[in-house]
Amino acid sequence: MLKTVSGTGLDNLWDDAKASGMTESDKLLYRSNLLGSDKRVTNYGGGNTSAKVMETDPLTGAEVEVLWVKGSGGDIGTIDKSGFATLYMEKLEALKGLYRGPEHEDEMVGYLPHCTYDLNPRAASIDTPLHAYVPKKHVDHVHPDAIIAIAASTNSKELTQKIFGDEIGWLPWKKPGYELGLWLEDFCRKNPEAKGVVLESHGLFTWADDAKECYELTLDTINRAIAWFEEQTEGVAPFGGAAHPTLPEAERRRVAAALMPAIRGMISEDSHKVGHFDDQDAVLDFVGATDMPRLAALGTSCPDHFLRTKIRPLVVDFDPANPDIDGTLDRLRGMIEDYRADYAAYYERCKHDDSPAMRDPNAVVYLVPGVGMITFAKDKATARISGEFYVNAINVMRGSDAVSEYQGLPEQEAFDIEYWLLEEAKLQRMPKPKSLAGRIAIVTGGAGGIGMATAERYLSEGACAVLADIDAEALGKAKEALVQRYGRDMVRSVEMNVTSEEAVAAAYADMAVEFGGVDIVVSNAGIASSAKVEDTTLELWNKNMSILSTGYFLVAREAFRVLKAQGIGGSMVFVASKNGLAASPGASAYCTAKASEIHLARCLALEGAPEGIRVNVVNPDAVLRGSKIWTGEWLDQRAATYGTDKEGLEEMYRDRSLLKRSVLPEDIAEACYFFAADTSAKSTGNILNVDAGNVQAFTR
Incomplete structure (x- = not known):
C-alpha cells in the first residue's frame, strides 16, 4: 500500500529478520520496493536503484563485478528481479575510452548492450553511467518532493549547504546521460566524505557500501529536508493564500462531469483520450491560490514531471465564486486552441534540425x-x-516558493528532454495500441453472463469498462473478477436502475468524472417473463416495458447527450433478442418489449448518423449459461412451455437451431465487439442475429 501522507517523516520499513540471508541482489530488490512504496520518495516509474555485486562469469567461471541497475521503463515500487539490467563493471569502465565528449554522449547508449552480463534481455536505462561510476556498492537515485523543492529553488546550492552541510553535495543542472555520470564520479573522488548529492532541478543521489545503510541514508536525507521545510513554513499560507473559494465536493464533481466530456472531445480528434479527476487537498490548495497562475506558467522542474505532464498545464477560465459552467464550456475551445498554438510556438522556438516531428499539442x-x-x-x-506527477510538482512549488523562489527548467532544456532522440526511440518501440485503446464503454446488466463477457471482451482490447447493474452483490463480484484480470484503473461499477432517470443520469456523470466520457454503450439489462396473454397482468406487461423498452430509451437518451457533448461519434449496441423478430408462445410482454428495442435502435440510428453515432442490434437466443434470467421462474416457465425439464432445455434449444450449436455469452460479446470496433465503422441500423440459426428470425 502506497503511503501518501504529506507533512510527516518517512518510516523506516527495513526488517532485519526479513533481509537476513538475502543475497546482495535480493537486498537491492528489497530496498527498491521499500523506497518505491512511498510516493514522497519517488513517483511511479521515477528514480532508480543499483548495487555492484560479485557474480560468477558464465563463460570463465571467474568472479566478476556486475552492476545491477533498474532497467529502462521500470518502477522501483513494483519491480521484480527481472526488471534489473545487469552489466559487467569492467566493460562499463572501458566505455570511458570510447567517449568523445558531451556533444556525442547519446551514442554511448548504443554501447550499453555490449556490456550485458549473462545475456540479460532487460534494456539498460540512460541513467546506467550515473550508478556505474559512483565508487560505492549501493546507489539510490530518487525524486522526493522535499528534495526537488530544494533543487528547484533559485538558490538551491545555498539551501543544500544550509540543510545538509558537507554531507550532501550539489551539482548544477545537467541532462541525464553519460556526461552526468562522469560528473558524479568526479564529485565523489573530490569529496570522499560526502554521502550524496542534490542535482539541480532533478533529484537526489545517495550512496553507501551496505544496502541497509544506503536505504536508511536515503530516508534520513529526505526526512531532514521534510523537517526543515516544516519548520520554515509553519504558519505560512501556501502559494500566496487563497484567491478563489473551494466548491463543495458534490459541486466539484458536477463541474468536472460537465467539463471532462467537452475537453475530451476537443483533444481526441487524432486518438481517443481517457481522463482522471483529482480534488485532493493539495490540488485544491493550489488551483484556488493567488500564485497559481504564475507558478503554473513556469512549468515543472524535474524531467520526470514534465515528461508526464508536458512543460506546463492549461488553466481553465472558471470562477468558482460565480460558477457559470455554460459560459466556461463556450470559452473552452478557445482556451484549448490557444494552448495548442502556444505549444506549437514552443516547438518552433526550440526545435533542432534533427528533432522528431511535433507530438500531440494538447x-x-x-x-x-x-x-x-x-x-x-x-x-x-x-x-x-x-x-500524481503534477501533485508532486505542486508539492515542490509549495516548498520552494515558500522558502525561496521556484524556478522551472529552462525552456530549451525542457524541450531537449521532451524531444530527446533517445526518448523518441523509446516511444517508437512501444507496442501498437489495441483496437479499443482510449475507448470508454458502459454495459448495463453488466453483472450477468452476457454483460460481463461483453465488458471483458472490450477490456481485452484496451477499453475502460463501467459495469452497471441493479444487483449490488452480483455487481461487486463481477467487478472484482475483472479487476483481478485487467487492473483497477480499467474497471468501474455503478448500481443503476435503468428505469430511473435520476439513476441513469448519475451513472453517466460518475463515468464522466472517472474516465472522461463514453464511447460505447451496450444496453443489455433485462428480465424475461412467460405467461399466456390471458394470464399476463398489467403489472407484468408494464414491468417488461419499463425495463426492456423505457430502460433502453433512458440509457440511450443520456448517452446521446454525452456523445454529442464530446462530438467524436460513438457506438451504441442494443442486446435485444431473437424474440424481437420471431414471436414465441406464452411470452407476449417480453417479445413486444424486445421488438420495441429493435425499432428504437432504428430510430436512434437515424438521429445519430449526422453525429457519427452508430446504433446497432445484436439478437441472441437461448443463452442459458451464465445468464441471470435463466436462474429463476423464466427457466421453469420456458421448460413447462416446451414440455421438458431444466436439463433438457438447452439441448432442445440447440437441436432446434439450424446449426445445432449452443449459443454462449462469449458469442454475444464477440458480436458486441464487432459493432464497437472500427471494423464496423460503416455499419449502423443493422441487426446481427447470434442464435445458431432460426429461420423465423431472418431479417429478410
Missing part, C-alpha cells in the same frame, strides 16, 4: 480553480499517473 493537465485537476492521456493509468 495539454495533459487542466487546472480548474475551486474544482480540482483534470488529466487526459492515452489510457486511464497514464492519466492517473500524470496527475
